[in-house]
Amino acid sequence: MTKIAPSILSANFATLADEIKDVEADSDYIHVDVMDGHFVPNITIGPLIVDAIRPVTDLPLDVHLMIENPEHYVSAFAEAGADIISVHQEACPHLHRVVQQIKAEGVKAGVVINPATPVSQIEPILGDVDLVLVMTVNPGFGGQSFIDSTLSKIESLKELKDKHLYHYEIEVDGGVKAETAKKCVDAGAEVLVAGSAIFNQDNRSDAIKNIKSSLK
Numbered sequence: 001m002t003k004i005a006p007s008i009l010s011a012n013f014a015t016l017a018d019e020i021k022d023v024e025a026d027s028d029y030i031h032v033d034v035m036d037g038h039f040v041p042n043i044t045i046g047p048l049i050v051d052a053i054r055p056v057t058d059l060p061l062d063v064h065l066m067i068e069n070p071e072h073y074v075s076a077f078a079e080a081g082a083d084i085i086s087v088h089q090e091a092c093p094h095l096h097r098v099v100q101q102i103k104a105e106g107v108k109a110g111v112v113i114n115p116a117t118p119v120s121q122i123e124p125i126l127g128d129v130d131l132v133l134v135m136t137v138n139p140g141f142g143g144q145s146f147i148d149s150t151l152s153k154i155e156s157l158k159e160l161k162d163k164h165l166y167h168y169e170i171e172v173d174g175g176v177k178a179e180t181a182k183k184c185v186d187a188g189a190e191v192l193v194a195g196s197a198i199f200n201q202d203n204r205s206d207a208i209k210n211i212k213s214s215l216k
């Protein structure tokens with residue numbers, strides 16, 4: 001069963017608790033996009049917001065760190081209530097150390113690759129992570145168009161997972177909507193992050209059902 005992770009990046013931050021409640025029943029994770037204005041051009045959410053939304057939902061908080069030096073903030077996000085913390089390969093010269101740091105906090109560890117980063121860059125760490133996030137847009141903003149060349153990387157990650165019996169989930173993020181979701185799942189994606197395709201719609205439940213029915 002494909003999981004759905006609405007990205008609150010496209011939600012109304014003035015009513016964030018209500019926005020999360022609105023998608024909770026149809027979703028599996030809540031995806032939280034953390035941007036620092038350095039690794040990506042945008043600035044968004046810090047541990048304070050994760051702490052504030054933690055009591056709002058029992059769904060796992062899937063925290064996507066688009067920040068430089070993520071090792072400085074792993075503890076703060078774990079203490080704030082993150083269930084999964086994912087870091088970009090491109091931001092981590094000592095990736096293995098950061099993954100171990102996340103796991104030592106008792107949190108699931110994910111690794112993320114940008115559209116231009118090949119799977120080979122993360123191959124040595126695949127046996128250690130709980131989630132691999134394939135960016136299907138360049139990180140920094142919601143509402144961008146899906147990049148088709150990322151599909152072959154999803155296929156490679158599925159092949160490597162099956163071959164080595166790795167346990168990571170394959171997640172995709174960026175430009176995911178009813179028109180693009182099926183090709184991700186056919187390639188091997190197990191978790192679909194969607195922001196604008198859900199929160200920019202009046203009826204969020206229908207928007208999620210629309211994505212799910214596109215997979216049939």
Ligand SMILES: O=C(CO)[C@H](O)[C@H](O)COP(=O)(O)O
Nearest residue numbers: 139140142143174175195196
């Ligand atoms: O990490 C992200 C951007 O860097 C977001 O999770 C992603 O862009 C979701 O937005 P949309 O579904 O509108 O593309």
Ligand SMILES: [Co+2]
Nearest residue numbers: 007033064173
């Ligand atoms: Co994201």
